Amino acid sequence: MILKQNLNKNRKILFIIIILLTIFGLIILNTYANETDEVYLVSIKGTIDLGLSSYVQRALEEAVLNKVKAVILEIDTFGGRVDAATQIRDKIMSLNIPSVAYVKNRAWSAGALIALSAEYIIIDKSASIGAAEPRPADEKNISALRAEFTSTALSRGRSEDIAAAMVDKDVEIKNIIEKDKILTLNAEQAIKLNFADGNASSIEEVLNFLNLKDAKIVYIYPNWAENISRFVTNPVVSPLLLSIGFLGLIIEFWTLGWGIAGSIGIISLSLFFGGHIIVGLAGFETIILFVIGLLLLLVEIFFIPGFGLAGIGGIAAILASIFLTFGNITQATYSILIALGLSIAGFFLLIRFIPSTRAWRKFILST
Secondary structure: OHHHHHHHHHHHHHHHHHHHHHHHHHHHHHHHHHOOOEEEEEEEEOOEOHHHHHHHHHHHHHHHHOOOOEEEEEEEEOOEOHHHHHHHHHHHHOOOOOEEEEEEEEEEOHHHHHHHHOOEEEEOOOOEEEOOOOOOOOHHHHHHHHHHHHHHHHHOOOOHHHHHHOOOOOOOEOOOEOOOOOOEEEHHHHHHOOOOOEEOOOHHHHHHHOOOOOOEEEEEOOOHHHHHHHHHOOOOHHHHHHHHHHHHHHHHHHHOOOOHHHHHHHHHHHHHHHHHHHOOOOOHHHHHHHHHHHHHHHHHHHOOOOOOHHHHHHHHHHHHHHHHHHOOHHHHHHHHHHHHHHHHHHHHHHHHHOOOOHHHHHHHHHO
16 A cells, blocks of 8 residues: 555656656747847938837847847948937847948948947948038037947947047047048948958858858838838928928918818828827827917917917927927927928918919818
8 A cells, every 4th residue: 555655656756757847848949949040130221210210129129039140230321310329329239149230331420320339340342431420510419429439439349539530520540530520431441440340242241250151131121100200200301290280280270260271280290299109209298288288379369368378388388299209409499490480481471472372262261
C-alpha cells in the first residue's frame, strides 16, 4: 500500500516536471522565433515635421518589439522642424538595437541631427550632410541647437567641433571651415574626417557593412493617419489651414448666416486640430477650448452690445487653443500672424472686388 502511494506520488512529481519543462521549452522557442533576421527600413524624406516624427517613432517601437537585427534610416531631407527632429533623435538614441543613418542624397539642417543620432552613418558618394544653422539665427536658437548637436556627436564618438560648425558660423576649424561660414560635408570629406563610417550606393551595400547581407529588408511605411498628419502639420500648410478657417468664420459673421464659407472654415480648422492630435502634440482639450472661444465670440456679436469680457475671453481662448496645439511659442506666433494676415487680406479683397459678381451674389445667398 505504501509502495503504491510512493509510486503515485513519484508519477505526480514526474508529471509536474514534464509540464514545467514543456512550458520552459515553449518560452525559449518563442524567444528565438521573435529574434528574426529582419532589418527595418525607415524612410526620412521631405520636410521633417511632427507627422514624420510620429511615423518614425512608431516604426522604431515596432522594431524593438519584433527584435529585428538593425534599423536603417534612409535620409533625404533639406530639414524642417527642430522639435520634430529632436523627438526622432531621442527615440533613436534610446534604441537597444543597431541603427544606421543612410544618407541617400542629403541630410541638411534637422536631418543632420537625425543622422548624428544613429550608431553608424553611411553616406552615398553623391550625398552631403550639415548646413544646420537655425532660423531665426539668434543667440538663443544657435546655442540650444549647437548643444544638441555636440552632445549627440559626443555620445556617438564623433567630433564635437565638426558638429558645432554645422550649426554655428562662429566655430572655426583649421583646414576644415573658416569663421563666418556654416559647415557642410560631402561624402569624401565626411569619411576622411571620420564623421561617417563608410559609403554605399544601395541598401544592399549598407547590409554588407552590417554583415547582414542575407537579412530580410522590411519596409515600414506611414499609415493613412500619419500621412494626413504630415500634410496638415507641414509648416506651410498649417498656417494656410488656419487662414482658410479664420476667413470662413469671418465671412459667416459678416453675412449673419451659415453656409459654404463656414463649412469650409470648420473643415479647415478640423484638419488643423485633427492632424496635431494624431501626432500627439495636442489633445481634445484644445478643441474644447477653441469651441468655447468661438461660442463666446458668437455671444458677444449677436447678444451683447459693444465689445466686452465675452469677446476678450473668446479671442483669448481661441489664441490659447492654437498656442497649445503647436506646443511651440515661436511657431505658434508665426503661424497665427500669417493666418490673421492672410485671412484679413482675403476678406478685404472679397468685399472690395467680388460683391458685384453674379457668382458672389449666389454665394452670399447660400451662406
